[in-house]
Amino acid sequence: MQGLLITNVIKILDKAGYVVTDLAETKPRCFDVVARKGETVLFLKVLYNIDSFKPEMAREMKIIAKTLKASPMVVGERYKMDYLDRGVVYTRYGIPVINTATFYDMIVEGEMPLIYSAPGGYYVRLDNEKIKRARESLGISAGELAKMLGVSRRTVMLYEEGVDTNVENAIKLEEILGECVVKEIDVLNFVSDEEVEEAENVRYGEKESEIISQLQYIGVDVIPVKHAPFDVISKPDEAPVLTGIKQVREIEKRVDLMGRISRIISTMAAYIVERKVKVQNDSVVIVMKDELSCVSNPKDFYNLLEEKRDNQAE
Template sequence: MEKEIMLREIREILARGGFEIGEPLFKSISFDLIARGRDRLLILKALINIDALRSEIARELKILAKELEASPIVIGKRSAMGEILDGVIYSRHGIPILSLDTFKDFIIEGEYPMVYASPGGFYVNINGGLLRKIRIDRGISLGQLAKVAGVSRKTIQLYEEGMNATVDSALRLEDYLNVPLIETIDILDFNRYEEERYPYTPRNYEDIYQKLIEIGYDVFFTFKCPFEALSKDNRDIFLTGIGRDTKKIRYKALNLKILTHILEKEAFIIVEKSKYEEIEGVPIIEKEELMEINRKEEIRKMVRERSAI
């Protein structure tokens, strides 16, 4: 119930920020919402306790974000250490985590946080090049700044080279130099596109995987999504459903219809047998048809023709 309330508030924030929202019908998947704004695509997950974000879910979020050119964000309420503080970015497994109010400020006001939580406390990024320039221009020694900030001379050198600083030390330097040194943190570029390759290939889909690879697609299987894979080449990226239970195909197609609209991508579902060439506007490809295809252009043509039926 608490999560549903949080999701409702997130939807309201996104609507106020001018985002279009796609919400899968499936629950218990790697994300809760996908939102498209004028110049950004967000993959969002709501968690009451951010410690519940498992590494495999985070990995899937990062892969989806990379391949779909999106940004993953988790909105949370608390961790084992206490409430999530406003104005601070937390992270788990490389995914940025915000409080609801911080997310609201970012979406509606365009305000980016400056502080992030890390083992040992709260830190900020400072403009090291500016710090060095001002120190040299004003004839201030490393020792003087070290005394002001309460750190060593070596630490001041590392600040100038780009190392992060504690909030206290950064504020002391800003106050002493009367210059803004603390930089905002780009939530959308947070640990952007860390190199992740998900090794998950279901055994019962191995033949489908090999066929898609053979005709020229890179295939990324998922394990907690409303679709089973992303099939990608240098021109297209298809949300790829695989279905064996005919009773669930329509439900899968409905989910894909929602997601393709918001993602501005195309999709198809591979099935053993079907009397339909499309369901809910999503093209259906029989496995036997797939195995007879030799060029990816044939899939592209089939998808375009059947989605127009």
């Protein structure tokens, strides 16, 4: 079921002109699809039942998205014993969740959803300036509008200050004022930087820990990643680098996945190895661990990657 859903999501992205890659070959993963169109970069988790979305996956999605200037999102169809509704944004651990139909409306038709789900029902975000302007143009006082809506004057004042309301009240409000006063929900900028938690500690083997220590010693920030084809995101001053450090047999497969992601999001990628490997990928720089001993600062590290990338391309 999930495979079919991922296929449908990719078809929608293709139709909208996105360049896309999926990570069907790797597990575990906190995202299944990476897509880009212009400056918009999407990291998508696709699940038939969104109840299987775990808090550690959400945390990591938010960290990756913030670091790589991308938008994290979950696309699904069900939760508990019910279906997700079209045009409604749900939330799981701070990540926006929508169904495939809503995803189509947003990506292909350019129509952002207007409704979000929260405890107690469905709600909308009101355009407080439009409400006040429309009320005044009709010559209606806040008290009169309150009577028409069947709410208190204080509630009307709250609407004009930007407080959200349920869908039923919003419909009444628009019928009385004669215009749309509901704001679109910007799913692409749903997660604020303030909501992003610190990366959780990841246990690495001795060899991987040595590589991380070397990177940190030369001043490179290292963000650990557990559920992705890359193991850390290295952050020299210039730009983030998708970085593989696990010394495993499947390096070739991981390098291929890293290369596909780096091409989509136009980000440098590197794999640091202890021994020479017979792996070649124009999008992933292969770095010997010993080469890090010749690097003294983050700028030198980035220059090393650029130089090796250029040499690999020749």
